[in-house]
Amino acid sequence: MKPKVFIARPVPPEVEAYIAKHCDYKIWKNPEKIPNHILLEEAKKVDGMLVQNAAVTRDFLSQLPNLKVISNTAVGYDSFDLDAMKEFGVIGTHTPFVLDETVADLVFALILSAARRVPELNNYVKQGQWNKDTKAEELFGTDVHHATLGIVGMGRIGEKIARRAVFGFEMNVLYHATTPKPDLDEKYGMRYSGLDELLSKSDFVVLIVPLTDSTRHMLSRDQFRRMKSSAYLINAARGAVVDESALIEALKSGEIAGAALDVFEKEPVDLDNPLLKMKQVTALPHIGSATAKTREAMVMKAAENLVAGVTGEVPENVMKELKT
Numbered sequence: 579m580k581p582k583v584f585i586a587r588p589v590p591p592e593v594e595a596y597i598a599k600h601c602d603y604k605i606w607k608n609p610e611k612i613p614n615h616i617l618l619e620e621a622k623k624v625d626g627m628l629v630q631n632a633a634v635t636r637d638f639l640s641q642l643p644n645l646k647v648i649s650n651t652a653v654g655y656d657s658f659d660l661d662a663m664k665e666f667g668v669i670g671t672h673t674p675f676v677l678d679e680t681v682a683d684l685v686f687a688l689i690l691s692a693a694r695r696v697p698e699l700n701n702y703v704k705q706g707q708w709n710k711d712t713k714a715e716e717l718f719g720t721d722v723h724h725a726t727l728g729i730v731g732m733g734r735i736g737e738k739i740a741r742r743a744v745f746g747f748e749m750n751v752l753y754h755a756t757t758p759k760p761d762l763d764e765k766y767g768m769r770y771s772g773l774d775e776l777l778s779k780s781d782f783v784v785l786i787v788p789l790t791d792s793t794r795h796m797l798s799r800d801q802f803r804r805m806k807s808s809a810y811l812i813n814a815a816r817g818a819v820v821d822e823s824a825l826i827e828a829l830k831s832g833e834i835a836g837a838a839l840d841v842f843e844k845e846p847v848d849l850d851n852p853l854l855k856m857k858q859v860t861a862l863p864h865i866g867s868a869t870a871k872t873r874e875a876m877v878m879k880a881a882e883n884l885v886a887g888v889t890g891e892v893p894e895n896v897m898k899e900l901k902t
């Protein structure tokens with residue numbers, strides 16, 4: 579008998595065909611996010627499920643004694659209660675590696691947007707403000723090439739950002755992680771530094787760490803005070819790595835020059851969030867990995883992890899905290 583799985587999001591036909599080969603399955607085909615109560619009811623009937631950043635809480639897991647595997651279609655898994663996953667013996671998997679290059683590209687889109695004021699000046703042209711009275715200085719931005727880039731998080735994606743920075747833009751790179759990476763220092767000519775030093779020396783600070791107890795509000799009032807008033811914050815990690823009210827204050831008071839954000843503490847972001855009213859802020863709807871090719875690769879990877887888990891194999895991408 580084939581294992582039973584629930585796929586809690588639409589998937590491309592080739593992914594469905596792959597799942598069908600190995601499992602009895604049901605798919606949530608509605609493009610709207612699946613409501614929690616339906617997810618719970620479906621999860622009660624299966625051995626494994628594929629989700630996208632579902633809220634996998636202790637309460638949720640406690641109602642699913644037969645569930646063996648949850649495969650997340652994302653590299654981040656901060657919506658999972660890992661202690662409860664361990665306690666209930668559920669295998670959790672995610673989709674690292676396949677999105678690294680795409681997210682690093684987006685980080686450079688954010689850096690360049692902030693530095694060269696791309697969204698702001700796009701509006702300037704479209705709103706008819708570009709006319710004979712426009713002074714050249716009104717359009718000036720900041721150089722990215724040869725500037726100092728501080729990367730907070732030097733994992734899979736951090737390294738791809740460093741490579742682009744060093745070889746593409748000839749930037750001077752500082753990074754912060756839980757431990758130094760001597761092999762990467764040599765490869766990219768970059769340097770490990772404490773967070774405070776990185777903040778005080780960088781022209782651009784990129785956040786690309788997981789959201790955990792140790793990174794929540796890692797950047798708050800004190801950290802913004804350490805940054806240069808000419809510096810830009812780029813957040814491609816998770817909204818809550820930054821204390822958003824402290825960021826708003828830092829931008830209002832000119833403690834930092836601007837921010838480019840792919841992620842927010844509340845998503846979708848509220849329209850009355852003051853960040854959306856600031857011309858020195860670029861805001862994107864959490865699209866780090868959102869290219870057709872990369873999203874397809876992520877869904878296929880998630881399906882492979884799910885099938886491996888429910889057929890008794892060790893999935894390739896078990897969340898590191900759950901590895902035995």
Ligand SMILES: NC(=O)C1=CN([C@@H]2O[C@H](COP(=O)(O)OP(=O)(O)OC[C@H]3O[C@@H](n4cnc5c(N)ncnc54)[C@H](OP(=O)(O)O)[C@@H]3O)[C@@H](O)[C@H]2O)C=CC1
Nearest residue numbers: 654731732733734735755756757787788792814815866867
């Ligand atoms: N905007 C978007 O669409 C996307 C966002 N993301 C986010 O980016 C995150 C990073 O992804 P990825 O590069 O694959 O992850 P990795 O696990 O490969 O790297 C994480 C890095 O963060 C560092 N880190 C963890 N905790 C701390 C801490 N307390 N202080 C300093 N550094 C810390 C790690 O340090 P060490 O190396 O020493 O362990 C590591 O270098 C994801 O978890 C996700 O939240 C990812 C993809 C897309």
Ligand SMILES: O=CC(=O)O
Nearest residue numbers: 651652653654867
């Ligand atoms: O935010 C996206 C992810 O893959 O994590």
